[in-house]
Amino acid sequence: MKPLIRFFFRTLRVLLGPVMLLKERLTRPAPMQRAAAQQTEIDVxxxxxxxYQFKTCPFCIKVRREMDAxxxxxxxxxxxxxxxxxxALMQGSGATKxxxxxxTEADGSVQWLGESGAIIAYLRGRFAG
Structure with missing residues (x-):
C-alpha cells in the first residue's frame, strides 16, 4: 500500500508541478521600486x-513571490x-525542511530560518521599509 501512495503523490507532483510554476510566472508581482543607491545597498x-527550496513547493513559491515583490x-x-x-541544509538546520x-551575519555566524511565514516576516521587516 505504501508504494502505491508514494506513486500517487509522485504522479500528482509531476502533473501539478508545471502548472504551479506557470501560475507563479504569470502572476509574478511587480518589484518594489527603489533609488539605485538604495537597491545597490540591498543587493549587497x-x-x-x-x-533553500524545492521548485514546486507551494510554501517556497510563496516566499519567492515575496522576494520578487x-x-x-x-x-x-x-x-x-x-x-x-x-x-548543507541538513547539516546547518538539522532537517531537509x-x-x-x-x-550569514557580518561576524560570520549563521542563522537558519524555517517556515514560510517567518521568512516572509523577516524579509518584510528587514527590506520593506
Whole structure:
C-alpha cells in the first residue's frame, strides 16, 4: 500500500508541478521600486542570504513571490535535486525542511530560518521599509 501512495503523490507532483510554476510566472508581482543607491545597498545585503527550496513547493513559491515583490536578489538553492545543497541544509538546520533561509551575519555566524511565514516576516521587516 505504501508504494502505491508514494506513486500517487509522485504522479500528482509531476502533473501539478508545471502548472504551479506557470501560475507563479504569470502572476509574478511587480518589484518594489527603489533609488539605485538604495537597491545597490540591498543587493549587497542579500549576498549574505540564501533560500533553500524545492521548485514546486507551494510554501517556497510563496516566499519567492515575496522576494520578487521586494526586489530581493537572494540566491535560490535547490535542495530537492542537488545533493550538496540538501546536505548543507541538513547539516546547518538539522532537517531537509523547506523553505529555509540561511542568514550569514557580518561576524560570520549563521542563522537558519524555517517556515514560510517567518521568512516572509523577516524579509518584510528587514527590506520593506
Amino acid at each position: 545585503q542579500c549576498a549574505s542570504l540564501a533560500l 521586494l526586489a530581493l536578489p537572494i540566491a535560490r538553492l535547490d535542495a530537492q535535486h542537488d545533493e550538496r545543497n540538501r546536505a 523547506v523553505p529555509c533561509l540561511k542568514i
